[in-house]
Amino acid sequence: MTLPARRQRVGALAEPGGTAWTRNPLAEFDDLFNRMGRLLESTVGPGATPAEMPWIPQADISETDDAYVIELDLPGARSEDIDVEINDRELAISGEIKEREREGVMRHRTRRTGRFEFRVVLPGDVRAEDVTAALSDGVLSLTVPKAQPAKARHVEIKKGD
Template sequence: MTLPVRRRPGRLLERPGFGWGEPIAAEFEDLFERMSRLLEGPATAPTALAWSPAADMRETDDAYVIEAELPGIKRDDIEMSERELRITGEYKEREREGVLRRSTRRTGWFEYQAPLPADVKADEVNASLHEGVLTVTVPKAQAAKPRHIEITES
């Protein structure tokens, strides 16, 4: 049994239940891409096209530790600045053979910013990239470390 084709003026639709036609799929793809760019968050002028990788920042007694997910990125493609931890880099689009039917990978410039307190040892910042996770350790200055005071009874 064949299903009827619905036609509307100016639009070509496929048979119901068998997927969208090429013009409609292209419109949805374009709309999805524009919405994704809009929802990436507020951007500043120099990095208007940057997006932010998933990252965690935690505080220990001795340091601030930031872990950012950057799979497939090379060490040379990452730049860091002090005072305000700023990790920037670029995912370059790979060359492919054939027709790309769907892609959910982000490409282009990325940026992660985290303000650091004034009480850190900026000259002793340590960073390592292992299995796609960039770990940055920012040691605290001596004055910033919590001091435990024992209370005695009198």
């Protein structure tokens, strides 16, 4: 059985002595890591780390006959640290949950802090001027009323003079 020959890439490192390896087995991982870093920088800008990127809160979206209801889990958030914007059918909720000061040494952490962002495009037209929001017990609840569709009406034809 014949195995395909592997060619050494230009610039790949050979093991000292040149006996067992013709190239560094970790070079492919280094190359992949570098390409992923360039992709991340092109997406979020240079110097941004995953810790600085906003996280997405858990949310439920339901629909009633006359509105869309969105509920986001934001434990520890204050209403003055949350921004809600609606543009056409796109709803954007962003803000920051600030870390509180603690005494002693943190031994375990799973609660999210820092910047968050939630975006959704609602399936139908809405009345942006009538959106309501309330923050209670760490849950942000928004009610986005649906736009009333134009109703068909009968147009009467007048007789000409």
